[in-house]
Amino acid sequence: MDPFETLLDIERNCKAYALNIPRQIVTERDWLGIGFRLANCNFVSRMRSVSEILRWPSMSTVPNAELWFKGIANLRGRILPITDLQGFVTSNPHKESSLSRILVIHFEEAFYGFAVEQVLGIERFFGEEVKPAEGLIELKDYMPYVQGAFERDQKPWIIMDFEKLIQDPDFYHILASKVEVNN
Amino acid sequence: MSQEEEMAELLNIFLEEARDLLDAIASTLLTWSKDLNNKTCFSDLKRDLHTLKGGARMVNQPKLSALAHELETFSESLLTQSTPVERKAYDLVFEGVDRMNLFIEALAKKEAPPPVEDMIAKFSEKTPTKEVPKEPAIPKALEAVKTEASIVPETKTAAVAEVIRVKSDLLETLNNLSIESNIIRVNLGHFVDNFSSHLTEANRIMKTVQEKIRVVPSEANLHITSDILSMVNLNKGLAQIQSNIESLLSQQARIELELQDRLVDTRMVPFNSVVPRLGRITRQVGEELKKRVDFTVLQSEGEIDRNLLEHLTPSLEHLLRNAIDHGIESPEKRLNVSKPETGKISLRFFRLGNDACIEIMDDGSGINVEAVKQKAVKLGLLTQETERSQADLIRFILEPGFSTREDVSEISGRGVGMDIVNTVVKGLGGNLSIESNPGFGTKFIIRLPFTTSINRALLVVIQGQTYGILLSNVESIVLLNMNQAKENLNKTNAMIKHNNLDYTLKYLGAALGVEERPIFHKATENFPVLLFKFSDFNAALLVDSLAGSQEVVVQSLGPQFKLMDIFSGATMLSDGRVIIVLDVFSIASRAIKKTIEVSKQSSSKRQPVVMVVDDSVTIRTVTKNFLERHKYSVITAKDGLDALGKLEQEKPDIILLDIEMPRMDGLEFAEKIKSNPNFSDIPIIMITFVAGEAHKSRALKLGINKFMSKPYQETDLLDTIELLLEKKL
Numbered sequence: 067m068d069p070f071e072t073l074l075d076i077e078r079n080c081k082a083y084a085l086n087i088p089r090q091i092v093t094e095r096d097w098l099g100i101g102f103r104l105a106n107c108n109f110v111s112r113m114r115s116v117s118e119i120l121r122w123p124s125m126s127t128v129p130n131a132e133l134w135f136k137g138i139a140n141l142r143g144r145i146l147p148i149t150d151l152q153g154f155v156t157s158n159p160h161k162e163s164s165l166s167r168i169l170v171i172h173f174e175e176a177f178y179g180f181a182v183e184q185v186l187g188i189e190r191f192f193g194e195e196v197k198p199a200e201g202l203i204e205l206k207d208y209m210p211y212v213q214g215a216f217e218r219d220q221k222p223w224i225i226m227d228f229e230k231l232i233q234d235p236d237f238y239h240i241l242a243s244k245v246e247v248n249n
Numbered sequence: 250m251s252q253e254e255e256m257a258e259l260l261n262i263f264l265e266e267a268r269d270l271l272d273a274i275a276s277t278l279l280t281w282s283k284d285l286n287n288k289t290c291f292s293d294l295k296r297d298l299h300t301l302k303g304g305a306r307m308v309n310q311p312k313l314s315a316l317a318h319e320l321e322t323f324s325e326s327l328l329t330q331s332t333p334v335e336r337k338a339y340d341l342v343f344e345g346v347d348r349m350n351l352f353i354e355a356l357a358k359k360e361a362p363p364p365v366e367d368m369i370a371k372f373s374e375k376t377p378t379k380e381v382p383k384e385p386a387i388p389k390a391l392e393a394v395k396t397e398a399s400i401v402p403e404t405k406t407a408a409v410a411e412v413i414r415v416k417s418d419l420l421e422t423l424n425n426l427s428i429e430s431n432i433i434r435v436n437l438g439h440f441v442d443n444f445s446s447h448l449t450e451a452n453r454i455m456k457t458v459q460e461k462i463r464v465v466p467s468e469a470n471l472h473i474t475s476d477i478l479s480m481v482n483l484n485k486g487l488a489q490i491q492s493n494i495e496s497l498l499s500q501q502a503r504i505e506l507e508l509q510d511r512l513v514d515t516r517m518v519p520f521n522s523v524v525p526r527l528g529r530i531t532r533q534v535g536e537e538l539k540k541r542v543d544f545t546v547l548q549s550e551g552e553i554d555r556n557l558l559e560h561l562t563p564s565l566e567h568l569l570r571n572a573i574d575h576g577i578e579s580p581e582k583r584l585n586v587s588k589p590e591t592g593k594i595s596l597r598f599f600r601l602g603n604d605a606c607i608e609i610m611d612d613g614s615g616i617n618v619e620a621v622k623q624k625a626v627k628l629g630l631l632t633q634e635t636e637r638s639q640a641d642l643i644r645f646i647l648e649p650g651f652s653t654r655e656d657v658s659e660i661s662g663r664g665v666g667m668d669i670v671n672t673v674v675k676g677l678g679g680n681l682s683i684e685s686n687p688g689f690g691t692k693f694i695i696r697l698p699f700t701t702s703i704n705r706a707l708l709v710v711i712q713g714q715t716y717g718i719l720l721s722n723v724e725s726i727v728l729l730n731m732n733q734a735k736e737n738l739n740k741t742n743a744m745i746k747h748n749n750l751d752y753t754l755k756y757l758g759a760a761l762g763v764e765e766r767p768i769f770h771k772a773t774e775n776f777p778v779l780l781f782k783f784s785d786f787n788a789a790l791l792v793d794s795l796a797g798s799q800e801v802v803v804q805s806l807g808p809q810f811k812l813m814d815i816f817s818g819a820t821m822l823s824d825g826r827v828i829i830v831l832d833v834f835s836i837a838s839r840a841i842k843k844t845i846e847v848s849k850q851s852s853s854k855r856q857p858v859v860m861v862v863d864d865s866v867t868i869r870t871v872t873k874n875f876l877e878r879h880k881y882s883v884i885t886a887k888d889g890l891d892a893l894g895k896l897e898q899e900k901p902d903i904i905l906l907d908i909e910m911p912r913m914d915g916l917e918f919a920e921k922i923k924s925n926p927n928f929s930d931i932p933i934i935m936i937t938f939v940a941g942e943a944h945k946s947r948a949l950k951l952g953i954n955k956f957m958s959k960p961y962q963e964t965d966l967l968d969t970i971e972l973l974l975e976k977k978l
Contacts, residue, residue, distance in 0.1 A: 126827050127714060128816075130762035138806065138819055140827045143429030145819045147809050176807045235890050235913065238809055239897070241762075 097194070097216070101186035101223065102169065104152055104160075105205060109182075110189050110216070111169065111226045117177070118170035119185055122162060123148075128240060133159050135240045136181060139168075146170065148179040154237070156207045171228045178232055189223065191216045199224055210234070256308070260356070263308045267353045270301045274346055275525030278339075285334045294324040294342070301349070313352050316365040319372035320345045341371065343532065350529070415515075417555070424512045428802060431505050432825045438498055439824075445491050452484055517552035520598045520605075523562055524549055530566045531594060534573045541580055541591040542573055548597045553605055557677055557697060561607075564670040568609045568693050569594065571667070576613030576691050586688070588612065601696070604679070604721075610692040616685040618642050624651065643683050647671040669870065675783075675834060679721075706803075706820065706830060707779070708796035711758040712768075715796055717820055717830040719803075724782045726795075728775040734791060738766060745778065745789045752780050752789035753841045760790065760840035761815070761831075767793050781833055788837035803830050815839070856882040857974055860901035862892045862918065863936075864910040872905065875963055881970075889913025893921065896928060903973055905966075906953075908937040908944060916947060923952045932973040936961065 067075075099110035100119070118141075125137035125148055134153030139146045148168060153159040160166070165184040170177055196214040199222070211234075213225040231237060274297050281290040302317035320342060327334055348368050355362040455477060462473055528544050535542040577583075577592035584590055597608040618639055625631040625645045645651060646667050674681045679697035698721045706717035727747060729737065737743040743754040757779075758764040767776065777795050781788045801820035806829075810816055814835040819827050859881045861872045866887075873883045884901055886892035888910040904922070908915040915935060922928045932954040937944070945956055955969050 124826070126819075126829060128829060129711070129714070129758075138827050138829070140432070140821055140825055143425050143432055143821065145804055145806055145827060147807055174808075178807075178809075235893055238890065239894065240809055 097191040097196075099189050099191075099225070100169065101189040102167070102182040103184040103186060104182050105156070105158075107205060107224060108186065108221060109224045109226045110191075111228055113188070115171055115173075115228055116169050117172040120168040120170060120179065122166050122181075123168065123179075130242055131240050132242050133157075139179065141170065141177060141179075144177060146177050146179045148181060149237070151180040151182055154231075155211070156205075169228075171232065173229055173232050178228075180228065191218070191223070194218070196225065260308045263304045264353060264357050266304055267301055267349075270297045270304075271346065271350055271353065272522065272525050273297050275529055276521075278343060278346065279525060279528050281339060285336065285339060288328060291324045291328040295321055295328065298324060310352075310356070310362075312362070312365045313349065313356075316345065316349060316352070316368055319369050320349075323372050344368070345372065347529070347533070420512065420515050424509075424802075427505065427508050427512055428821065431509070432821060434498060434501055434505060436825060441491060441494050441498065445488075448484060448487055448491060452481075455481055455484065516555050518555045518558060520551055520553050520558070521549050523558060523565070524596075526562065527565060527569060527596065531569050531573065534570050538573060539579070540573055540577050542577055543591050543593050544569075545593065545595045546597075547595050548599055551598060551600055551605075553598075557605075560673060560677055561695070561697070564673045564695075565607065565609070567667075567670050572609060572611040572613065572691070572693075576611035576615075578614050604696045604698060607695045607697075608692060610690060612690040615687040615689060615691050616643055616646065616683070618685070618687070621645050639685075640683075643685055646683070647681070705798055706801040707798045708822075708828070709757065709777075709779070709792040710794045710796050711761065711792060712764050713793075714763075715822075715826070715828050716757075717801055717803075717828050718779065718833055719817070719830065720798055722781055722833050724780045727778050727780065727789075729778055729791065731769050731772050731774050731776070734767070734776045735769060738791070745780075747780055747789075750782070750787055752787040754778065754789040754791060755837070755840050757790040757792050757831075757836070760836050767791065779833075781837060783834060783837065786838070786841060788833070788841050790833070790837065801830070856880055857903070857970075858882045858884060858899065858901040859970065860884045860886060860892060860895070860904045862886045862889065862904060862910070862915065863907040864888055865907075868907075879967060889915065889918030889921070892918055896922075900928065901931060903970055904931055904933045906933055906935050908935060916944070916951065919948065919951045919953055932976070934966075934969055934973065936966075 098113040100113060100116045101108060101110050103109070120141075123139040123141075123146075125139040127137040128135060131137075134150045134157070136148040136150050139148055146168075150160045160181055160183060162181070163183070166181055167185040168179040168181055169185070170179050194216045197217060199209070199212045199215040205224075208224065208226075211227050211231040213227045215225060216223040274294060277290050277293045277297070281287055281294075284290075298317050298321040302314045302321060305311075305314035305317060323338075323342065323345075327338060345368050348363060348365060352362045352365065459474075459477055462470055462477070465473070524546055528546075531542055531544040572594050573592070577594070578586075578588075580590045583592065593612045595608075595610050597606075597610075599606050622631065622637075622642050622645075625642070625648075626633050628648070628651070630645060630648060631637070647670075648668060651667065671681050674695055674697070677697055679695060682694045682696075684692040684694070698719075705720040707720050707723060708715050709718055710716075725747060727745070737745070737754050738756055745752045745754050756765070756767060758767060776791050776793070778789050778791045781790070799822065801822075803818040803820050806816055806819050815832055817830045817832040819829050821827055859876050861869055861876070861883060862885075863869050863872070864887055869885045869887070873885055876883050884895055884899060886895050890913045892904075893913070906915045906919060910918075913921075915937070919933055919935070922931060922933065929952075933952075934955045934957060935948055935953050936957045936959055948956065954973055957966065957969065
């Protein structure tokens with residue numbers, strides 16, 4: 067058999083026994099989200115609620131603001147208020163690092179930025195069941211804004227509900243104390 | 250789209266069209282009123298009414314369409330009428346158009362429209378030639394075509410400039426995009442600058458290399474020199490490219506500026522567009538009060554920012570109402586003082602420098618300064634002995650809850666109004682002044698910055714952070730040296746004199762709650778002090794330094810800042826930085842007025858504070874004024890969320906609470922209050938239309954102290970408040 071024939075033979079064999087290319091099927095049961103880390107826990111937020119992820123921008127602070135309100139930044143000509151997510155929820159401020167990112171959430175015509183420790187990327191959950199998060203985390207403070215959790219490799223992925231957080235009345239109390247001078 | 254949705258959308262389109270048509274009709278009426286036999290008016294009326302009729306039928310409003318039909322027929326009859334047209338005819342048409350206005354507004358509010366049968370009857374009597382009065386004879390489809398046809402010639406006659414409708418939020422987006430593109434260009438400029446300095450550096454290095462190469466043995470030298478030469482050429486090429494980019498960037502800057510200007514132009518509307526509405530109000534109020542008023546527009550050419558006009562129109566209406574009610578005397582009285590029976594109100598809109606001015610004048614009795622003074626004394630704003638200038642006294646009518654009228658009428662006299670007008674004008678960055686000539690009339694002058702979108706801002710620095718302050722607010726700037734600044738800031742109630750006026754001095758950083766004192770470096774340092782003149786107080790705000798001034802576009806800070814009035818918004822500087830624009834009036838009134846008031850009131854007994862939570866501004870204002878008349882101090886909030894925010898600032902003694910409110914309703918709010926140990930002792934009176942048993946039992950469980958249903962007797966409310974306050978003590 068000449069070498070070329072052998073090659074053709076190999077090709078034929080390959081084709082005959084090859085597995086089909088897996089078709090990309092996104093079923094409705096797939097859950098797509100952006101994964102991020104906060105207080106040593108993995109969180110996910112629904113893909114469609116996060117409109118953008120930014121590096122730490124330069125921002126202007128708001129006088130007399132609560133510690134969790136980091137300031138306002140310029141998002142391509144739009145004003146973006148930036149909230150320290152951990153600081154807001156636990157009043158334990160997050161320390162900015164090179165891994166810190168801002169998740170931009172679009173809600174009712176407005177944009178809100180939330181600082182998180184690290185963004186882990188897109189996470190996909192195939193038909194896993196959403197479990198109640200109560201048993202999974204001790205992070206009590208987060209409970210009002212948590213929808214539940216997925217479990218993967220025995221580790222919880224907590225589902226963060228930004229929209230709920232944005233509707234929390236406390237979210238609108240930016241000023242640390244009354245602006246007034248007593249003298 | 251479901252059929253219902255389609256219908257709803259159609260209705261919205263119709264309402265928009267109908268408003269335009271009614272505006273056009275109103276301005277035709279204005280022309281007609283000046284010349285009763287002006288035939289072009291009738292054909293204009295007929296055409297517009299016809300279009301309106303068609304539209305009304307499309308959206309299934311047979312009553313409105315019938316009324317429009319009668320009016321159309323009537324106008325047509327006027328067109329062919331050989332005898333002179335009587336005033337009566339005009340009045341009738343006016344009344345009919347007015348009814349249509351009410352009808353449209355009711356439709357817009359999804360309320361039950363007013364009856365039209367009586368109007369139709371009036372017209373059927375008057376119309377001499379009763380040709381085919383019943384419309385349904387024409388098949389619907391045919392009628393639709395007819396309507397279509399009537400629109401075509403209309404656009405033809407208005408062929409001056411083609412006009413298209415664009416959604417305002419689209420323009421807003423365009424504006425934002427243009428700003429974004431501007432910022433990118435500025436950043437690009439920075440890179441080009443950077444590039445150019447690198448290039449200069451490269452040239453310098455090349456030169457030193459050339460110098461050094463001379464000492465190298467000649468053979469190697471030759472090769473290297475030729476390499477260096479080609480690098481020098483390369484650098485030259487790069488420099489050429491750089492200068493090309495720079496010139497393109499500067500062209501782009503020019504175009505962007507122009508684009509920005511044009512975009513601002515798109516927000517402009519002719520001031521004229523609001524004139525018909527004002528004319529209508531004047532007529533209505535005149536009729537209601539049985540006063541004869543002639544409304545003339547002396548000057549109304551020119552354009553004004555749409556936003557501005559929208560916010561301002563209710564205030565203009567209020568000023569007109571006031572002018573008729575308080576200013577213009579009754580016909581008998583006028584004859585007595587040998588004035589013409591018909592009162593005169595005139596309006597003027599014009600530009601003055603960078604400001605738009607609106608004047609509303611009446612030839613009535615003027616403001617009774619003595620009555621104003623007595624009222625001010627009664628309200629405890631003034632003591633009998635205080636000497637105040639005429640102009641100062643007049644300004645008291647801008648105080649909340651101020652009305653010299655003893656009787657409260659539907660039109661005015663509730664004291665809801667002038668203070669709101671004043672607040673609105675101030676909110677738009679302008680000011681309101683009053684000139685009054687007893688016996689001859691009153692003139693209100695509103696001055697506003699021409700557009701709200703582009704302003705000049707002064708950049709001030711406080712503790713290293715830059716803030717913007719709209720330059721139109723700043724009266725003047727003076728400098729204090731370090732010692733003066735120190736001395737003044739150490740005083741509790743420091744004052745600065747400038748042009749014979751006293752200004753209360755505060756450090757802006759302290760007023761913002763950032764830092765009590767500026768950092769004092771060296772004695773030669775000067776501190777700028779910005780002077781502001783507000784209607785009822787003057788403020789001097791000391792800042793660390795100024796960082797120039799700049800044209801800025803003030804953008805909203807978003808929902809999170811809604812409850813904060815000390816910031817008017819934010820803006821982007823040319824280098825892309827965001828800075829906060831301060832609302833000096835709120836900051837100063839918080840920081841300064843309070844200290845003034847505290848020093849004034851420290852001796853007197855504290856007034857009980859009532860918080861009124863209601864989503865209707867009318868109810869809030871009426872309740873506020875009523876309570877203030879009875880010596881309560883009042884805080885208002887527009888819903889539960891707003892109220893929670895305000896609770897943080899001041900704890901009221903009692904809360905009046907509505908149930909149905911957006912964002913956070915009354916029950917939810919009450920629940921929050923009652924579960925908070927700091928606030929749980931505040932008595933709550935719930936006032937509502939829907940006093941259902943379910944609500945009641947839930948409310949009582951929450952610990953609501955008292956339930957009252959709207960409308961309530963004012964005395965009942967007062968008694969309840971008193972009772973609950975006593976109990977609390």
